[in-house]
Amino acid sequence: MKLTVEQIDKIDVILDELGLEFLDIKLEIKDHIACQVEENMSSGETSFDASLVYVLKYWKSKLILRKSWLISNKKSFPKIVIQKLFKRFLIYNTTLLFFMILSFYFFQNYKKGINDSMFFSKYSTIIYSCFLAVYSVLWLKMYFQKIKTSYFYQFKQNFYLLFLFQFYMVFLSSASINYLCFSLILILTPFQLHTFYKHQQFINKYQLKCN
Known part of the structure:
Protein backbone atom coordinates (compact mmCIF):
# COMPACT_ATOMS: atom_id res chain seq x y z
CA MET A 1 0.00 0.00 0.00
CA LYS A 2 1.54 3.27 -1.13
CA LEU A 3 1.66 6.16 1.33
CA THR A 4 0.01 9.46 0.45
CA VAL A 5 1.93 12.73 0.15
CA GLU A 6 0.43 13.88 3.46
CA GLN A 7 1.63 10.71 5.23
CA ILE A 8 5.14 11.06 3.83
CA ASP A 9 5.18 14.71 4.89
CA LYS A 10 4.25 13.63 8.42
CA ILE A 11 7.30 11.33 8.52
CA ASP A 12 9.40 14.22 7.24
CA VAL A 13 8.21 16.53 10.04
CA ILE A 14 8.93 13.89 12.69
CA LEU A 15 12.48 13.40 11.41
CA ASP A 16 13.04 17.16 11.46
CA GLU A 17 11.91 17.27 15.09
CA LEU A 18 14.34 14.44 15.92
CA GLY A 19 17.28 16.49 14.67
CA LEU A 20 17.88 15.01 11.23
CA GLU A 21 18.99 18.24 9.57
CA PHE A 22 21.19 16.76 6.82
CA LEU A 23 18.89 16.25 3.85
CA ASP A 24 20.92 13.48 2.22
CA ILE A 25 20.79 11.31 5.35
CA LYS A 26 17.22 12.31 6.23
CA LEU A 27 15.86 11.27 2.82
CA GLU A 28 17.62 7.92 3.07
CA ILE A 29 16.12 7.25 6.49
CA LYS A 30 12.70 8.54 5.42
CA ASP A 31 12.66 6.07 2.52
CA HIS A 32 13.48 3.20 4.89
CA ILE A 33 10.76 4.23 7.36
CA ALA A 34 8.17 4.75 4.61
CA CYS A 35 8.90 1.30 3.14
CA GLN A 36 8.59 -0.35 6.56
CA VAL A 37 5.30 1.47 7.25
CA GLU A 38 3.95 0.41 3.84
CA GLU A 39 4.94 -3.17 4.54
CA ASN A 40 3.11 -3.12 7.89
CA MET A 41 0.02 -1.66 6.24
CA SER A 42 0.02 -4.17 3.36
CA SER A 43 -2.26 -6.58 5.25
CA GLY A 44 -4.95 -3.88 5.41
CA GLU A 45 -5.47 -4.45 9.12
CA THR A 46 -3.11 -1.76 10.44
CA SER A 47 -3.60 1.99 10.13
CA PHE A 48 -0.88 4.39 9.06
CA ASP A 49 -0.57 5.97 12.52
CA ALA A 50 -0.28 2.59 14.26
CA SER A 51 2.28 1.37 11.73
CA LEU A 52 4.29 4.57 12.06
CA VAL A 53 4.39 4.28 15.87
CA TYR A 54 5.54 0.67 15.56
CA VAL A 55 8.29 1.49 13.06
CA LEU A 56 9.53 4.51 15.02
CA LYS A 57 9.96 2.28 18.08
CA TYR A 58 12.38 0.23 15.99
CA TRP A 59 14.25 3.40 14.96
CA LYS A 60 14.16 5.00 18.43
CA SER A 61 17.60 3.76 19.52
CA LYS A 62 19.15 4.96 16.25
CA LEU A 63 17.68 8.46 16.52
CA ILE A 64 18.84 9.27 20.07
CA LEU A 65 20.96 12.44 20.18
CA ARG A 66 24.63 11.81 20.89
CA LYS A 67 27.94 13.64 20.71
CA SER A 68 31.10 12.46 18.99
CA TRP A 69 34.49 14.12 19.51
CA LEU A 70 35.50 13.00 16.02
CA ILE A 71 32.64 14.91 14.37
CA SER A 72 31.94 17.77 16.76
CA ASN A 73 32.55 18.35 20.47
CA LYS A 74 29.89 21.08 20.66
CA LYS A 75 26.90 19.69 18.80
CA SER A 76 24.72 16.60 19.22
CA PHE A 77 23.53 14.46 16.33
CA PRO A 78 21.17 11.48 16.04
CA LYS A 79 23.11 8.26 16.62
CA ILE A 80 22.57 7.03 13.05
CA VAL A 81 24.02 10.29 11.66
CA ILE A 82 27.14 9.81 13.78
CA GLN A 83 27.44 6.23 12.54
CA LYS A 84 27.21 7.35 8.92
Missing part, protein backbone atom coordinates in the same frame (compact mmCIF):
# COMPACT_ATOMS: atom_id res chain seq x y z
CA LEU A 85 29.69 10.21 9.37
CA PHE A 86 32.12 8.37 11.65
CA LYS A 87 33.83 6.33 8.93
CA ARG A 88 34.09 9.36 6.64
CA PHE A 89 35.61 11.56 9.35
CA LEU A 90 37.88 8.75 10.57
CA ILE A 91 39.39 8.31 7.10
CA TYR A 92 39.76 12.06 6.74
CA ASN A 93 41.39 12.61 10.15
CA THR A 94 43.70 9.60 9.83
CA THR A 95 44.86 10.71 6.38
CA LEU A 96 45.33 14.30 7.56
CA LEU A 97 47.39 13.17 10.57
CA PHE A 98 49.52 10.84 8.44
CA PHE A 99 50.39 13.49 5.87
CA MET A 100 50.98 16.17 8.51
CA ILE A 101 53.51 13.86 10.20
CA LEU A 102 55.21 13.32 6.84
CA SER A 103 55.15 17.05 6.25
CA PHE A 104 56.70 17.74 9.66
CA TYR A 105 59.41 15.14 8.98
CA PHE A 106 60.18 16.83 5.65
CA PHE A 107 60.34 20.25 7.33
CA GLN A 108 62.76 19.02 9.99
CA ASN A 109 65.09 17.59 7.35
CA TYR A 110 64.94 20.54 4.97
CA LYS A 111 64.34 23.33 7.46
CA LYS A 112 67.41 25.35 6.51
CA GLY A 113 66.52 25.31 2.82
CA ILE A 114 62.94 26.34 3.56
CA ASN A 115 64.04 29.15 5.86
CA ASP A 116 66.25 30.51 3.09
CA SER A 117 63.65 30.01 0.36
CA MET A 118 62.12 33.11 -1.20
CA PHE A 119 59.07 31.04 -2.12
CA PHE A 120 58.00 30.44 1.47
CA SER A 121 59.02 33.84 2.75
CA LYS A 122 57.17 35.84 0.07
CA TYR A 123 54.61 33.75 -1.79
CA SER A 124 53.20 31.07 0.52
CA THR A 125 50.66 33.47 2.09
CA ILE A 126 49.52 34.64 -1.34
CA ILE A 127 49.08 31.08 -2.63
CA TYR A 128 47.25 30.07 0.57
CA SER A 129 44.94 33.09 0.20
CA CYS A 130 44.14 32.11 -3.39
CA PHE A 131 43.17 28.61 -2.33
CA LEU A 132 41.07 30.03 0.50
CA ALA A 133 39.34 32.42 -1.91
CA VAL A 134 38.34 29.47 -4.10
CA TYR A 135 36.97 27.62 -1.07
CA SER A 136 35.08 30.76 -0.05
CA VAL A 137 33.33 30.82 -3.45
CA LEU A 138 32.43 27.12 -3.11
CA TRP A 139 31.19 27.69 0.47
CA LEU A 140 29.00 30.60 -0.66
CA LYS A 141 27.58 28.52 -3.50
CA MET A 142 26.57 25.73 -1.11
CA TYR A 143 25.33 28.19 1.52
CA PHE A 144 22.96 30.00 -0.86
CA GLN A 145 21.53 26.70 -2.06
CA LYS A 146 19.94 26.63 1.42
CA ILE A 147 20.11 22.83 1.55
CA LYS A 148 22.02 21.26 4.42
CA THR A 149 23.84 18.05 3.62
CA SER A 150 26.40 16.04 5.55
CA TYR A 151 28.89 16.98 2.81
CA PHE A 152 28.28 20.70 3.32
CA TYR A 153 28.83 20.22 7.06
CA GLN A 154 32.13 18.46 6.43
CA PHE A 155 33.21 21.14 3.96
CA LYS A 156 32.40 23.87 6.52
CA GLN A 157 34.44 22.18 9.24
CA ASN A 158 37.52 22.14 7.02
CA PHE A 159 36.87 25.64 5.69
CA TYR A 160 36.71 27.15 9.19
CA LEU A 161 39.97 25.38 10.06
CA LEU A 162 41.69 26.81 7.00
CA PHE A 163 40.25 30.27 7.68
CA LEU A 164 41.67 30.14 11.22
CA PHE A 165 45.12 29.22 9.95
CA GLN A 166 45.00 32.24 7.63
CA PHE A 167 45.34 34.45 10.72
CA TYR A 168 48.37 32.48 11.88
CA MET A 169 50.04 33.11 8.54
CA VAL A 170 49.33 36.83 8.68
CA PHE A 171 50.04 37.59 12.35
CA LEU A 172 52.62 34.91 13.21
CA SER A 173 54.46 34.89 9.93
CA SER A 174 57.49 32.59 9.94
CA ALA A 175 58.91 29.89 7.71
CA SER A 176 57.58 27.11 9.99
CA ILE A 177 54.06 28.59 10.24
CA ASN A 178 53.90 29.28 6.52
CA TYR A 179 55.10 25.78 5.73
CA LEU A 180 52.57 24.21 8.12
CA CYS A 181 49.65 26.19 6.66
CA PHE A 182 50.77 25.61 3.09
CA SER A 183 51.03 21.84 3.74
CA LEU A 184 47.63 21.82 5.41
CA ILE A 185 45.81 23.44 2.51
CA LEU A 186 47.49 21.13 -0.01
CA ILE A 187 46.50 18.07 2.02
CA LEU A 188 42.91 19.27 2.47
CA THR A 189 42.37 20.27 -1.16
CA PRO A 190 41.45 16.75 -2.45
CA PHE A 191 39.02 16.32 0.46
CA GLN A 192 37.41 19.70 -0.10
CA LEU A 193 36.96 19.19 -3.83
CA HIS A 194 35.58 15.68 -3.35
CA THR A 195 33.19 16.87 -0.62
CA PHE A 196 31.96 19.73 -2.79
CA TYR A 197 31.46 17.32 -5.72
CA LYS A 198 29.42 14.89 -3.56
CA HIS A 199 27.27 17.75 -2.25
CA GLN A 200 26.56 19.03 -5.76
CA GLN A 201 25.88 15.51 -7.01
CA PHE A 202 23.22 15.07 -4.33
CA ILE A 203 21.71 18.52 -5.01
CA ASN A 204 21.44 17.79 -8.73
CA LYS A 205 19.73 14.45 -8.12
CA TYR A 206 17.40 15.99 -5.54
CA GLN A 207 16.39 18.88 -7.80
CA LEU A 208 15.90 16.52 -10.75
CA LYS A 209 13.66 14.32 -8.60
CA CYS A 210 11.64 17.32 -7.39
CA ASN A 211 11.13 18.63 -10.93
Whole structure:
Protein backbone atom coordinates (compact mmCIF):
# COMPACT_ATOMS: atom_id res chain seq x y z
CA MET A 1 0.00 0.00 0.00
CA LYS A 2 1.54 3.27 -1.13
CA LEU A 3 1.66 6.16 1.33
CA THR A 4 0.01 9.46 0.45
CA VAL A 5 1.93 12.73 0.15
CA GLU A 6 0.43 13.88 3.46
CA GLN A 7 1.63 10.71 5.23
CA ILE A 8 5.14 11.06 3.83
CA ASP A 9 5.18 14.71 4.89
CA LYS A 10 4.25 13.63 8.42
CA ILE A 11 7.30 11.33 8.52
CA ASP A 12 9.40 14.22 7.24
CA VAL A 13 8.21 16.53 10.04
CA ILE A 14 8.93 13.89 12.69
CA LEU A 15 12.48 13.40 11.41
CA ASP A 16 13.04 17.16 11.46
CA GLU A 17 11.91 17.27 15.09
CA LEU A 18 14.34 14.44 15.92
CA GLY A 19 17.28 16.49 14.67
CA LEU A 20 17.88 15.01 11.23
CA GLU A 21 18.99 18.24 9.57
CA PHE A 22 21.19 16.76 6.82
CA LEU A 23 18.89 16.25 3.85
CA ASP A 24 20.92 13.48 2.22
CA ILE A 25 20.79 11.31 5.35
CA LYS A 26 17.22 12.31 6.23
CA LEU A 27 15.86 11.27 2.82
CA GLU A 28 17.62 7.92 3.07
CA ILE A 29 16.12 7.25 6.49
CA LYS A 30 12.70 8.54 5.42
CA ASP A 31 12.66 6.07 2.52
CA HIS A 32 13.48 3.20 4.89
CA ILE A 33 10.76 4.23 7.36
CA ALA A 34 8.17 4.75 4.61
CA CYS A 35 8.90 1.30 3.14
CA GLN A 36 8.59 -0.35 6.56
CA VAL A 37 5.30 1.47 7.25
CA GLU A 38 3.95 0.41 3.84
CA GLU A 39 4.94 -3.17 4.54
CA ASN A 40 3.11 -3.12 7.89
CA MET A 41 0.02 -1.66 6.24
CA SER A 42 0.02 -4.17 3.36
CA SER A 43 -2.26 -6.58 5.25
CA GLY A 44 -4.95 -3.88 5.41
CA GLU A 45 -5.47 -4.45 9.12
CA THR A 46 -3.11 -1.76 10.44
CA SER A 47 -3.60 1.99 10.13
CA PHE A 48 -0.88 4.39 9.06
CA ASP A 49 -0.57 5.97 12.52
CA ALA A 50 -0.28 2.59 14.26
CA SER A 51 2.28 1.37 11.73
CA LEU A 52 4.29 4.57 12.06
CA VAL A 53 4.39 4.28 15.87
CA TYR A 54 5.54 0.67 15.56
CA VAL A 55 8.29 1.49 13.06
CA LEU A 56 9.53 4.51 15.02
CA LYS A 57 9.96 2.28 18.08
CA TYR A 58 12.38 0.23 15.99
CA TRP A 59 14.25 3.40 14.96
CA LYS A 60 14.16 5.00 18.43
CA SER A 61 17.60 3.76 19.52
CA LYS A 62 19.15 4.96 16.25
CA LEU A 63 17.68 8.46 16.52
CA ILE A 64 18.84 9.27 20.07
CA LEU A 65 20.96 12.44 20.18
CA ARG A 66 24.63 11.81 20.89
CA LYS A 67 27.94 13.64 20.71
CA SER A 68 31.10 12.46 18.99
CA TRP A 69 34.49 14.12 19.51
CA LEU A 70 35.50 13.00 16.02
CA ILE A 71 32.64 14.91 14.37
CA SER A 72 31.94 17.77 16.76
CA ASN A 73 32.55 18.35 20.47
CA LYS A 74 29.89 21.08 20.66
CA LYS A 75 26.90 19.69 18.80
CA SER A 76 24.72 16.60 19.22
CA PHE A 77 23.53 14.46 16.33
CA PRO A 78 21.17 11.48 16.04
CA LYS A 79 23.11 8.26 16.62
CA ILE A 80 22.57 7.03 13.05
CA VAL A 81 24.02 10.29 11.66
CA ILE A 82 27.14 9.81 13.78
CA GLN A 83 27.44 6.23 12.54
CA LYS A 84 27.21 7.35 8.92
CA LEU A 85 29.69 10.21 9.37
CA PHE A 86 32.12 8.37 11.65
CA LYS A 87 33.83 6.33 8.93
CA ARG A 88 34.09 9.36 6.64
CA PHE A 89 35.61 11.56 9.35
CA LEU A 90 37.88 8.75 10.57
CA ILE A 91 39.39 8.31 7.10
CA TYR A 92 39.76 12.06 6.74
CA ASN A 93 41.39 12.61 10.15
CA THR A 94 43.70 9.60 9.83
CA THR A 95 44.86 10.71 6.38
CA LEU A 96 45.33 14.30 7.56
CA LEU A 97 47.39 13.17 10.57
CA PHE A 98 49.52 10.84 8.44
CA PHE A 99 50.39 13.49 5.87
CA MET A 100 50.98 16.17 8.51
CA ILE A 101 53.51 13.86 10.20
CA LEU A 102 55.21 13.32 6.84
CA SER A 103 55.15 17.05 6.25
CA PHE A 104 56.70 17.74 9.66
CA TYR A 105 59.41 15.14 8.98
CA PHE A 106 60.18 16.83 5.65
CA PHE A 107 60.34 20.25 7.33
CA GLN A 108 62.76 19.02 9.99
CA ASN A 109 65.09 17.59 7.35
CA TYR A 110 64.94 20.54 4.97
CA LYS A 111 64.34 23.33 7.46
CA LYS A 112 67.41 25.35 6.51
CA GLY A 113 66.52 25.31 2.82
CA ILE A 114 62.94 26.34 3.56
CA ASN A 115 64.04 29.15 5.86
CA ASP A 116 66.25 30.51 3.09
CA SER A 117 63.65 30.01 0.36
CA MET A 118 62.12 33.11 -1.20
CA PHE A 119 59.07 31.04 -2.12
CA PHE A 120 58.00 30.44 1.47
CA SER A 121 59.02 33.84 2.75
CA LYS A 122 57.17 35.84 0.07
CA TYR A 123 54.61 33.75 -1.79
CA SER A 124 53.20 31.07 0.52
CA THR A 125 50.66 33.47 2.09
CA ILE A 126 49.52 34.64 -1.34
CA ILE A 127 49.08 31.08 -2.63
CA TYR A 128 47.25 30.07 0.57
CA SER A 129 44.94 33.09 0.20
CA CYS A 130 44.14 32.11 -3.39
CA PHE A 131 43.17 28.61 -2.33
CA LEU A 132 41.07 30.03 0.50
CA ALA A 133 39.34 32.42 -1.91
CA VAL A 134 38.34 29.47 -4.10
CA TYR A 135 36.97 27.62 -1.07
CA SER A 136 35.08 30.76 -0.05
CA VAL A 137 33.33 30.82 -3.45
CA LEU A 138 32.43 27.12 -3.11
CA TRP A 139 31.19 27.69 0.47
CA LEU A 140 29.00 30.60 -0.66
CA LYS A 141 27.58 28.52 -3.50
CA MET A 142 26.57 25.73 -1.11
CA TYR A 143 25.33 28.19 1.52
CA PHE A 144 22.96 30.00 -0.86
CA GLN A 145 21.53 26.70 -2.06
CA LYS A 146 19.94 26.63 1.42
CA ILE A 147 20.11 22.83 1.55
CA LYS A 148 22.02 21.26 4.42
CA THR A 149 23.84 18.05 3.62
CA SER A 150 26.40 16.04 5.55
CA TYR A 151 28.89 16.98 2.81
CA PHE A 152 28.28 20.70 3.32
CA TYR A 153 28.83 20.22 7.06
CA GLN A 154 32.13 18.46 6.43
CA PHE A 155 33.21 21.14 3.96
CA LYS A 156 32.40 23.87 6.52
CA GLN A 157 34.44 22.18 9.24
CA ASN A 158 37.52 22.14 7.02
CA PHE A 159 36.87 25.64 5.69
CA TYR A 160 36.71 27.15 9.19
CA LEU A 161 39.97 25.38 10.06
CA LEU A 162 41.69 26.81 7.00
CA PHE A 163 40.25 30.27 7.68
CA LEU A 164 41.67 30.14 11.22
CA PHE A 165 45.12 29.22 9.95
CA GLN A 166 45.00 32.24 7.63
CA PHE A 167 45.34 34.45 10.72
CA TYR A 168 48.37 32.48 11.88
CA MET A 169 50.04 33.11 8.54
CA VAL A 170 49.33 36.83 8.68
CA PHE A 171 50.04 37.59 12.35
CA LEU A 172 52.62 34.91 13.21
CA SER A 173 54.46 34.89 9.93
CA SER A 174 57.49 32.59 9.94
CA ALA A 175 58.91 29.89 7.71
CA SER A 176 57.58 27.11 9.99
CA ILE A 177 54.06 28.59 10.24
CA ASN A 178 53.90 29.28 6.52
CA TYR A 179 55.10 25.78 5.73
CA LEU A 180 52.57 24.21 8.12
CA CYS A 181 49.65 26.19 6.66
CA PHE A 182 50.77 25.61 3.09
CA SER A 183 51.03 21.84 3.74
CA LEU A 184 47.63 21.82 5.41
CA ILE A 185 45.81 23.44 2.51
CA LEU A 186 47.49 21.13 -0.01
CA ILE A 187 46.50 18.07 2.02
CA LEU A 188 42.91 19.27 2.47
CA THR A 189 42.37 20.27 -1.16
CA PRO A 190 41.45 16.75 -2.45
CA PHE A 191 39.02 16.32 0.46
CA GLN A 192 37.41 19.70 -0.10
CA LEU A 193 36.96 19.19 -3.83
CA HIS A 194 35.58 15.68 -3.35
CA THR A 195 33.19 16.87 -0.62
CA PHE A 196 31.96 19.73 -2.79
CA TYR A 197 31.46 17.32 -5.72
CA LYS A 198 29.42 14.89 -3.56
CA HIS A 199 27.27 17.75 -2.25
CA GLN A 200 26.56 19.03 -5.76
CA GLN A 201 25.88 15.51 -7.01
CA PHE A 202 23.22 15.07 -4.33
CA ILE A 203 21.71 18.52 -5.01
CA ASN A 204 21.44 17.79 -8.73
CA LYS A 205 19.73 14.45 -8.12
CA TYR A 206 17.40 15.99 -5.54
CA GLN A 207 16.39 18.88 -7.80
CA LEU A 208 15.90 16.52 -10.75
CA LYS A 209 13.66 14.32 -8.60
CA CYS A 210 11.64 17.32 -7.39
CA ASN A 211 11.13 18.63 -10.93
